[in-house]
Amino acid sequence: MDATRSGTRRMLRRLVMGLAAFCTLTTAQDSYDAVYNDIGSLPCVRLLNATGAIGCQSLNAASGVLYRTDTLADIQHFASDHDLKNKYTVVMPYWLLTSSNVETLRSTDKLSAIIAVVNGTDAAHTVAARPATINSPDSKCPNCEFGLYANTPNQYQWNPTGTDLLSQQFDFPIYALNTMDDRNIMSYNAVIQAVNINRFKGYSSYPLKSLQFHSFMWAAQDTGTCLRKGWCTPVGGASVWSTPSLNISSSDNKPIVVISAAMDSRSLFHDLTLGVESSITGMVTVLAVAEALSRSSIPLDTMQKHILYTLFTAEAWGFSGSQRFVQDISSPVNCIKPPASGSGCTYPFFSDLDFQHINPANIDIILEAGQVGGITSPAGGSPTLYAHIDNLQPTASAALLTQIVQVGSGALGNTTTPPATNAAVPVQAANGDGTQRGLPPSSAMSFLKARATIPTVVLTDYQKQMSSFTSQDLDDTWDPVNTVNAIQQAASVISKTAWMQAQGVSDATLMTPAQQQAIGSIQVNVQLVQDLLLCLTRNYSCPLIDGYLNVTASPSPPTRLPHYAGTLYSQSQPFSIFAWNFLANVTSVKGVTQNATGVPPPQVTGCSSRSETVQCTSDQFCVGDQCIQTMTRYHDAFGVGLGMAEDNSYFIKDASKPTWTESTWDPVGLRLFDVTSPGSQGGELAAGIVLTIVSIVLVVFGRRFLKKTLKVD
């Protein structure tokens, strides 16, 4: 009896307590929703290297009344307006975010944060409102301190108008707005609506709309400090290399033709980094080259030379991908702790050791596609491609340069005539004007640092100056005609030159009739170039990628994904994964090579769609629902100045080499709320204090009164 009663009572008590907790929770959530409006955020974050830090940090949760500036005059007006007594969040078009403007704002002591609008629907934020010339926010010579000419006095400055905004340190939050998808359109509309209300009220009649920011970065000082505390992760990802020669070996003495490009780029807001001109055009070129060469009527793996495609990640961070690749293939792997099962090595860590098949001494030539999209600001006319060679060893590359220009001029007879609808993009030697500038910043430099005499040509769309879109958040568009033409021509020139080189031909006029015939099979697929441009920028769920990765099966198929390299092992590498699958597919042996009996090897399909019944053999990979054999591998990319210890922690191995890391952060976010005038805030505080005093007095006197009347102790 007693037990039941106490049981019931306990249950009742629990019920009441649960109800009370529920009520508090809902009211707390309700009142939160009534006060705050959470907004999707595109933050600028903190990065560190061996000597310091760049990017944004905010030690306290900053908040500021939204203030709108559309022009330079607005910024100056804000700075000189003494009626503004609050802290402000300045909303400005992205192109106004320059070092000098930021300094003007910061020095007013009224700035709490900046919101930069990259693309917006408001008249001030459209493309038309941008000035004709926009300067690159990168340095005057991006990554040159880690390049081939780092120790050469007076090295050529490839980005002379670069503002170097990216290498600055900001101790307040900077966020971006960009109307690129539904979620971000909502954020944009909320902020613009709020700032317009404030402007309508003249920033003086309260309540005004205010934004609060959380962007607390854990790391400070430099990479050495934050790695020691475990508060940062190396910037890096996965490079991809691939060769049609399945049997490539370090001892086959067969020369290697390297075809290379970068896969990543950088900008202030990593969620927005696309780098169409900065890197995607080069990546598309290499993928198009691989596809074109895969159609060679002479099988590639039977040629005199190997062909090796390399797509490097983290190149925007001191050529980390290419330098690490060159470093790893150049030194023998001393595996101290072999893996329990499978390939690779546990310490030092390698997911596979197949890169040892590449003998750096066999690398015969390097062809690289840099910025080849002809995308400039102000928009230029039809593009020209320039072939750059090293100026320290100019004779090594002279013959290759001549050959590239010859191929580019269409001197291969009727087989290479470009489609009549498009005018061919001219190809010129970059030193044709008599000035030896050397190589522009490129992955090839990493190879040349190891062996300076490798004949190397880097193809770009500039002769003297990189595109002003270099490392821009605005580098998100291209010209549907010029860009596609330029990429097609670059891919065509590189594929034909590589093909001839692999055939051992260094002069087009010396080709045999059979070769003349065969080279005609190398045609760059224009449709593929267009598809790749779209897939790699705005629609990761396009049919081309979906065919390999079945991305549309996900509940929310990805569309635009950032091309920032990310942090090592902690972020997915969508573009590396696609590049791997694409290269694996086009370089794989599928019926071209016949086996001993003269019958093409049987093709096994369904390994992905019917994975429970169809399984590939251990030496095969499942690519696009088909079991294939391929020599396509990932290769870890992170600064060669960093090392990985046995316990998977990182340390600085060589501070003179790239050591970029990204800080760990607390969840970032921004929320919109109404702020009352400073006067009424003081009133609220005073009222609160008075109320507290009154209740204390009431309690004291009340107790005394009750004690007296009830006569209890």
Added chain:
Amino acid sequence: MAKPIEKMGADEILVISRKLFYGGFCLLPLLWVYNILYIWPVRNRADLSPLVRRYLLLSGILAAMLFVYFSVWYGVFVKERLNWGARGDLLTVVLVKGV
């Protein structure tokens, strides 16, 4: 309840004062401060051994020296610990994020 100091005998006070004084050397400098505060009301009692006053004086000097030493160390530590690198981290109990 413990006996108040005023009601203690001179010997008792001497024992307590000596214990607190030597106790301070076991890395417990606050015992010296406590020694002074505790004995202070009876320091001038005629029956007290002169040793008690000596213990109090020495306790005071040592406590003051340590106070100066720790203050200086605190200032140096707060100012310089970030520049000491790994050794600074080792000396820090709670690492502060963001600095």
